[in-house]
Amino acid sequence: MTDASRSLLRLTNVSKAFTRPDGTPFMALNRVSLDVPAGQRVAIIGKSGSGKSTLLNLLTGIDQATDGTVLIGGQLLGQLSENELARWRGKHVGIVFQFFQLMPTLTVLENIVFAMDLVGIVPTGQREDKARNLLDRVGLADQADKLPQTLSGGQQQRVAIARALANDPPLLVADEPTGNLDSQTTESILALFESINAQGVTLLIVTHDEDVARRAHRTIRLRDGQLVDDTLTTPAS
16 A cells, blocks of 8 residues: 555564463454555554454554564564563654553653653753653643642643653554543544644554544554454544
């Protein structure tokens, strides 16, 4: 579907097998091939058990494929050790989780700075200023010194997005990022994602929500571990 020279992400015949407690094998993903160009906004949609979470874990290097290859930004993830994958992930992928996963004992600002501390790309003396700029970007500059639990769900998700952008990753992956938000907050989060994508960050949103999927350039559907549909769309606004 895409020119290989423009691809940020390429999966080729990727499978992931697990073993059930009774010893029988289970194919969570079965020979999935996918090619995503840099700058695209992609929705990955499917019911529970379709393979969405497994695919996300492979794309972010949290897990390794049983078979096939995962190539992101020219790096074959199957060639990296666990420690190398952790370093690679910190530099190249921002992850936004459904339940935010902010550190409760750190302030909003400290959560973002800590993401920079873990990777070490941003010079130490520049980290706080960059974190404040990111909070301004997501509309939360005045919340920097608060603890996460004092914020609303939508505000916490904005902090999580700012944290995911802390090391300027080319790829942003969001796992059901609006699953716990009301419709108005969902709209504001999707608009924020779209503005980030417009600045060149490739965006993958894993969702079960058809309305969220309609906001993407492309919709990929999974069913029973297989890619059953891959459609280019005109994003709804």
